[in-house]
Amino acid sequence: MASELHGEYKVHGGKLVVVDCSVSDGRLDGVRVSGDFFLEPDEALDDINAALNGLSAALPATELADAVTAALPPDAVLFGFSAQAVSIAVRRALTKATSWVDHDWDIIAPTILPTAINVALDEVLTEEVGAGRRNPTLRFWDWEEPSVVIGSFQSVRNELDPDGVEKFGIKVVRRISGGGAMFMEAGNCITYSLYLPQTLVDGLTFEDSYKFLDAWVLAALESMGIEAFYIPLNDIATSQGKIGGAAQKRLSNGGMLHHVTMSYDIDADKMVQVLRIGKEKLSDKGTRSAKKRVDPLRRQSGLSRQDILGRMSETFANRYGARTAALTGEELAEAARRVEDKFDTPEWLHRIP
Known part of the structure; x- marks a missing residue:
């Protein structure tokens, strides 16, 4: 069984973003994004998780953020965080980024x-x-x-x-x-x-x-x-x-x-x-x-x-x-x-x- 990974990133002047996931065959699996941020509509969180699941764990933060942005509905509002913040939390979970x-x-x-x-x-x-x-x-x-x-x-x-x-x-x-x-x-x-x-x-x-x-x-x-x-x-x-x-x-x-x-x-x-x-x-x-x-x-x-x-x-x-x-x-x-x-x-x- 793949080990559970955990990463956190506090946006400067903003909110905390948390990512829990695992890696299976070199790809992200079971991604769950959480935090004290604000997001509308609620369903956009499912879109973020789905966008990250299956991506290569070797991707740089910029490509992870691009994938999140592309998956968000046009009317999505992210308050206190961003696709970039999510990507940093993912990288920290993977120990590619540090705090x-x-x-x-x-x-x-x-x-x-x-x-x-x-x-x-x-x-x-x-x-x-x-x-x-x-x-x-x-x-x-x-x-x-x-x-x-x-x-x-x-x-x-x-x-x-x-x-x-x-x-x-x-x-x-x-x-x-x-x-x-x-x-x-x-x-x-x-x-x-x-x-x-x-x-x-x-x-x-x-x-x-x-x-x-x-x-x-x-x-x-x-x-x-x-x-x-x-x-x-x-x-x-x-x-x-x-x-x-x-x-x-x-x-x-x-x-x-x-x-x-x-x-x-x-x-x-x-x-x-x-x-x-x-x-x-x-x-x-x-x-x-x-x-x-x-x-x-x-x-x-x-x-x-x-x-x-x-x-x-x-x-x-x-x-x-x-x-x-x-x-x-x-x-x-x-x-x-x-x-x-x-x-x-x-x-x-x-x-x-």
Whole structure:
């Protein structure tokens, strides 16, 4: 007899979806979808179950969701869940997708390191998690040198003003993820990286994965009196403006990097002398100056940067049972090697002129 499988998925901001099923000859069998969602008409639940029964257990989440959508009657209303949510619950039942609680999480406290080492560590630790040599990890950055970290696909010439870079002694490095430039001085922002297996976001769209992976930090901000939300694709904002942005990189070995930088107390005058922030970039931001886009956490929370970091770490640990960890000597040595061979070379920095 085929063993009974069980999967659950809580929709971000929505309802719980539960799938019970078994697998017979490589195909889904006895599928039963349940949960605290709302669905009209009632008979649509039978359509969902029937659509999933008999499908190959090897199908990706996208194809499972497509099958559910195709089977729904035209007048069906799904409230608090979606075909995508059902597919994720199926994948979790099949252990193809994982949840936060399926993993042992580590937290690495802020450690002052050269910015190039911080960028190299993102590549090293993502590989280590993908290879199963390190637990999924939350790492907070720290640094001393004034820096700009540009996205993987940005042009140095287009993004930076060389006069401002020279005037303020800015260290410029390129990271492995896409997205925009980060202006970073010691103590002026909060940056963290999540290193995780891609199974955690299996079935989620790229847009949904951003919100999903940062739900904990939005909760931490809320506990400090800051009502933050996501503006697709990757901006974190409050009613007073943008406070941060996220970026991601997925590796072929199954590891994934998700990192965020949030403004704490940025010198906006200096920032606009270093970065070329043009009118086109600001055209969809509802503002006429780059300075107005910087809305520091210090002013909105009234807390020190250290207090905010502590609250974020505490929130993550309480939610996911994370434990304090440290960088290993081997990881730091490998990061230093990659700085020399890649991240601090003109070939990498100027790979896009």
